[in-house]
Amino acid sequence: MPGLGTSFGRGGATVWLPDLVNADCILIEGSNFAEAHPVGFRFVMEAKERGATIIHVDPRFTRTSAVADIYAPMRSGTDIVFLGAIINYLLTNERYFKEYVSAYTNAPFIVGADFKDTEDLDGIFSGYDPDELVYDFSTWTWERDEKGHIATDPSMQHERCVLNVLRKHYARYTPEMVERVCGTPRHLFEQIAELLAKNSGRDRTTAFAYAVGWTQHTNGVQFVRTAAILQLLLGNIGRPGGGIIALRGHADIQGATDIATLYDLLPGYLPMPSANRNEQTLTDYLKTNTKKTGWWVNTPKYMVSLLKAFYGDAATKENDYCFEYLPQLIGDHSQLVTTIAMKDGTVQGYFCIGQNPGASGQNAEMTKAALESLQWFVNIDSYDNETVSFWRREGANPSKIATEVFFLPAATVLEKDGTMTQTSRLLQFHDKAVEPAGEARSDAWYFNWFAKRLKELYAGSTDPKDRPILDMTWNYDNDDPHEREKGEPSVNKVMQEINGYYTATGEQVASFADLKDDGSTASGGWIYTGVFPDKQTNRARNRDGSGEYTALNWGWAWPANRRTLYNRASADPQGKPWSERKKYVWWDETAKKWTGVDVPDFPATKAPDTPANPDATGMDFHSGADPFIMMLDGKGQMFVPGGALKDAPIPAHYEPQQSVVENALYKQQSSPVFGRYDRDDNRYNKPVDENYPYVLTTYRITEMSGIMTRYVPWLAELQPSAFCEIDPELAVKKGIKSGDWVTLSTALGEMEARALVSGRMRPLRLGKGKRVHQIGVPYNYGSMVALARGDSVGTLIAISLDPNVSIHESKTLTCNIRPGRRPQYREGPTDEPVPAKERSVFGQPEGQWMGPKANGQRQEGEKK
């Protein structure tokens, strides 16, 4: 989550979920908190009972809006205008938290003279290359004095200091503009802006909550950035009841980012070596990725320890610790880009584990078509799903599909040991309750088997390309004889390796501060160092939830078990709490150390009055009042210099790639640098396309997740069918009644769903102008299988990507709608019966049904 990473230093939620109860005001935007995270939402309800004001800004009136104090409707994809206007409101009325801003952010820094803003260039920043569709970042930088130190103006008067750059940039983000672009009534906007201002400062704090409603846009990262700037202005980062909580989707999605299974990251947010960045040797790599100042001065320790963890004794100083074993990137290898490559024949074999892109992927049809050009496809899952059964999907012809398909049955979370990292970066261990059903195995079992088998297959090979496999350390055999006999590896041994150990003694490393760059330590993920301080203690298995609400003895949160990040900022520059009411972490004069209800996110004994040393490297560069220790300068970044983000140093509003209106702010319609794949199997609607006059937004609902819920009768009966929510006005216009079948269409494809006509969908009037209808479609369904089903909205969404993290835009597109069902295709096998009930509900013929009753078992209602 680089939106947070580039602003504060770490790509994780800054907040400990239960800490929300301390908020005086909570702004929920880009998230349907109550529906997507109901149990987490209990802290919001608790805060409300304690007197906090709950604000929900969303295109739809949802179950979150129902319990919020204020609901403000907005057009999907216009959040930067809404939040930018609040920034403007704070700056023009001088309502921001001055002491916090001047001390803890880079607002006083002076931007270089050749930087040109969107104001100067009508919607683009300086350095844009219209042919390559990329920016040259050389002008996005600071003014420096003769000694090369960053020029600052503590009084924040200089016209090029960040604060004034912001003033100028956001001047045109006015309440009128909000009404005109977002369609949010002005009185609502002003009420919200005032509430945020009123509930921030020394004595009060406001928390922000967002989810994929902000990230899944072509400029999604910038949505988060705008919120970050806002929270810095309000002085809410690092303080109790403040911060920004990123509500993440899957159970271990944070863990899968920390210990990354992502193409561009190694564990611990170390970048993958890239041929494009000339990171051919360890030295080159460390040169580009070690920062002179701030925490990332430690990169060499973490990288070398990682290589030692991967390749053990084979990794020596002489051979660059086997750095060359790591494959090199040559571009964007993200999922959707890979999918396109797959379709074009580059990829021959594909592992898909616990994910169902055939239903939940963008351009789901292309995804499934791409699988046809594979030689082999391995799916590890617990249920039949659209992806593994792509070859018998509606309209497919198996006799023309050469792909060899394997389904390996997976154990569920109850059937295995393991650790998952939840949305507040908390690691929790889960014990195995029962043996896996049938032949099912844990994913660890499969990975362990493949690794060992491949080592065998390559044994004796002299080909240097095979060295990585042969040298890869793999000692995870279970000590429990019963489990070992079944081939179940020890996840504890894996976690011990991630935590790290001394290569000489094999003893566990207790803290990432102890990691070395001389090969004396190994660590598979430095940010997790400390979770397994000794062979006996797995702190992710701590289960004492008593005491303070920070519950430091329940599970273990990275880094170093800190619950709220950057919590140095909960004290003023002198180290005293901003106020008694918001006491959290402070400087203990007598003990000469930082203390409080949380683990201080700061060098434990670095006094608040420690002066900054502009010539020093590493942490000494920071003063005792620089809370954002990961950053070069220790400051919260209002202006992100040097192209850490590829599309803008400060967020500017661009319309989504598909929109119903033209950009009212700039000549530049949509993000100048977003990722496009304009090809026949990925057709886009035109930016403003009269054939697709309605806004379409997607989301998920409480009762459904996807394949994990669609087979469970208790959940399937609650939301049995794909549906779309439309407002009564549009329904009348199109002659649609609630419960009817309707067909939605984009240039890419069509889907059918049941209509849910509801006043909760409200047509928006953009200023005095256009009346906009928004249609909502849940993203939980897939047409082929299970008790609850219906077409996947993925069939409507063409792939267009955010330039920073290649996240697709599926929260805003344009579409058309008509009554009635889409044409039904009738190819594919006819060997499996469909229960009468299903037929009556879905009109599926024999053979399309691949549900639970497929294999000749008795059907509902049949006699024995």
Place this chain on the structure above:
Amino acid sequence: MATGFFTDTTLCIGCKACEVACKQWNELPSDGFDFTGDSYDNTSELSGTTWRHVAFVEQMSVDDGGLRDRWLMSSDVCKHCTNAGCLEACPTGAIIRNEFDSVFIQPDICNGCGYCVVSCPFGVVDMIEKFDPEGVRYNLASLVEDRREEHKTALQGNGGVAGKCTLCYDRQKLGFVPACAKACPTDSIQFGDVEELRARARKRVETLTERGMQAQLYGADDIGGGVGPLNAFFLLTDRPEAYNLPAQPVLPSTRQPDGYAAAAVAVLGLAVAGWMIFRNA
């Protein structure tokens, strides 16, 4: 000790955890997979196999910018009446009042006469049809064997017994909180000693009224019609009808005296007539 539910609809977020937790614990089937188009409510009503039901009431304005818009959610359940129509009607004594003062159907006694179904003024009780573990709606075939036997013989087995909320009698006996109340993420469903709950509820109404909300209790005190107070009562922010609750429920047995009297009068009259006819002939 009398235990019960206080369902505070102002805290409900409509997640339906109560419905699922109830079915999971009581091993109940789904009621089918029909899309209704009625807001987010696809189970529609309490049934013999749906013992918690979340109602979704949309009150949306078209004119005033939606400031007064409301989306009411309320988890309905058996009221466990002080004077229970179903209990009074049951001819077999299958329905009893247990030590927790809740109304409990003994599935091993019930013979499926269905008289309780028409005797519940709240339309809670209904019949459970055939138990078919292999059926799509049950998906319970993989249950532990003795659990399946239990279902076959004592519970839904062979169909035709009445079903409704047991207030998790079997959990209470172990000292556990009922499944729905335990699951409810926002404490909209609160379980405990009925008297305590009633006190808490009255306080809650005061608090909400101070905040300028309109709120009223349903069934915390005598609801009239001879039904008396309810052990499972509700805090509502609109008329009961909006949630499909009767504004004036009546206990059926209160009509028996009149009924028998009228019958007696008729018998007497006709008997006299008959006596005269036969005598005079």
Place this chain on the structure above:
Amino acid sequence: MDLKPTVDLTSILPRDAADLGERIGMLPNVASERTKTLKGRISGAKPVVSLCGYCAVGCSTLAYVSDDGKLLDVEGNPESPINAGHLCPKGAALFGLTVNEARWTTVKYRAPYSDRYEERPLAWALERIAQLVKKTRDDTFVRERNGKRVNHTLGIASLGGATFGIEENYMLGKLMHSLGVVSIENQARI
């Protein structure tokens, strides 16, 4: 369907005068033997502390297991500071996710151009996959691209991670990187 009468006369006929009295009245309240001995099925079962596998809130769960190792019930763990025993509908249905007729618990194999799945032994499938991985890797491994060392294969890709554990992610990443696979992705981008 079993029609064995479930009524045992002794339970119907009054035992003595007092019992008879109890059975006659305005509201006789006679509990059956089953009712008297009724007990929740998790009575005496050992709870195992687990997690909910759906969303990232991270609710702690208690899984109750029978003596013969069968899953009886899954509920929230009251001691968790995060969910304090509460669960959402998905979490409350965890039992149905694990114990479910529809679940596929055997290997399914679909041969090229075939229109059906076949059951195959796990060992066979694993060996076959291992061979395919080796073949594809050997065929597509590239050491250099326009003068730069890349040591990678674009012939194999991996997807998924957010639905399984950290340790498993680490194992998968370590294995894939060592194979030279670069397209390693998960739901974090979804």
Place this chain on the structure above:
Amino acid sequence: MRELTEPPGREEGAPTPTYYERPLLKPPHWGWSVTTYLFTGGIMGGLGLIQLLADRHDEDERKLRRTARITSFLLAAANPALLISHLGRPERFLNMLRIMKFKSPMSLGVWGLVFYSGAAGGNVVRELANSGVVPRWLRFFAPGILTPAQALLGAFTAGYTGVLLSATANPFWSSGKRHIPAASVASGLSSACALSTLLSVLEGNGRVTHKIERLELVAATAELAILAHFERHAGNYGTPFFTGARGKRMRTYTIQAGILAPMALNLLGMLPLPKPVDATRSVIASVLTLVGGYIFRESLIEAGKLSARDPRAAFVQPT
């Protein structure tokens, strides 16, 4: 309850909101077996009275009494079968006898049925003993007291078939908490009379029929009056029973064919008619009455189902 200001989407004084027009109550899942059960229950009640009244020692009445007693006993024996046939768990019928609950019409009804069968049985034994089919000494087990006893129990059985319906939460049924029981008694008696007439004619006991027919006339008149008053009294609650297709069916078969026509025919009986004509008249009148009586019960049940599915009817329930 406190008066509430109306929420958005509902104007002041708008009709009562319903929940997506979904009914509040559950309908009875009762079919033909229960209908027949109630119908025969009524007849048994009527026969109880008839066997009491027909106590003169002339041959005709003795015949009539015997017929009444034997028929009522056969019906009493058949009735449990009907009840069992509609139970979801037939093998559990005996649980009905597990308790006796005065507050449950169903429970009392079953016990009433049991005792009625006893009395009727006794009286049959008496008859058989009198006519020497069984040893005379068996009369000892069937004392005279059983005659009024069967009449009383019969009266209860007839009345309870009405209370069984009216003492429920069903809006239509409960709106007739007095009318339905009374009408059930009257209808039961008229049906009983019709059945007796029929059987008497068949066994060539024609002369006695005129007495019964006069009694039937009274019962029919009473039933008519009660229904007429019921319709006015029930108001909206009565619509499922008195209006629509269901109402039309009830009027045609019960009121017109089942009450008015037999009344006319029975009045004709006052005139001196040639024997065969008179016998035919009796038979037709009786059959019509019986059909009308059955449709009456059926209409009650079916109207109850409709009423239960009315989304508004149960919001304010009849006291």
